[in-house]
Amino acid sequence: MFRRIKIFFFLVLLLLLGGILGALWFLPGVFSAKATPPEWEVKAARYIRHLATPSHFLKMSNPLHLTPEVLGDARHHFADHCATCHANDGSGKTAMGPNFYPPVPDLRDPVIQDMTDGELFYVIHHGIRFTGMPAWGKGDPSEDTESWKLVFFIRHLPNITPEEIAEMKTLNPMTQEERDEQAALDRFLSGEDIAPSPSHDHHH
Structure with missing residues (x-):
């Protein structure tokens, strides 16, 4: 019975949102990703996401057991896969993060x-439609240990410590240009690319 009520309210909310979006279709700038979501939209989206999460995941x-090794694996995974949008510290302050809608x-x-742990896992594994959040999970959720590790990291x-942030910076994806710059800097710091001092001719 309770599940039917949840489904009913979920459908009502979808209809309301659909009607509002339909009414706003022709207003200038409505579908610009640069817009700031109004508070009612943020709250409605959170509520719908909560309703759409299966009850057994909510609970x-x-x-997994939290160990330094598990947290380390998650930190490395986050730096390589998630930090481009979410930033190493989870703030979302990246080149792309603020520009999503x-x-x-x-x-x-x-x-x-x-x-809840299950809610976080569900979002990581399944992603969220109509946002920039992809579905990272592969196969059966019961076998997705990587997403559960990320729940610990979140x-x-x-x-998170400055030392962890510094380590993550070395694991972040880089463009070829950035890799070349880093390699040149490493060679310079190791003394390999120190240019010879110019010779001075003395004429008497």
Whole structure:
């Protein structure tokens, strides 16, 4: 019975949002990704996401045990796959993060941290339609240990250290130009590319 009520409200919200979007279709700038989502839209999207998450996921706790190795794996995975949009510290302050609609959220925010382990896992594994959040999970959710490790890392973000951030910077994806610049800098710092001092001819 309760599930039917949830489905009913979910459908009503979808109809309301559909009607509002239809009415706004011809207004200038409505579909610009540069716009800031109004508060009602943010709250409605969160509520719909919550309703759309299967109840058994809402109640799930992380099945993995938190160890330094598990957190390290998650940190490396986050730096390589997630930080381009979310930033190493989870702030979302990257070249792309603020330019999505809606903008990439700050993962340290209490709204995110208050989500259950299962909710976080569901978002990571399945992604979110009509946003920039892809589905990272592959295969059966019960075998997706990488996403569960990332849940631990998201919980850790409010307390991440400068040392961890520095390590993650070495793991972030780079363009070929950035790799060449880094290689040149490494050669310079190791003394390989120190240019010889110009010779001075003395004429008497």
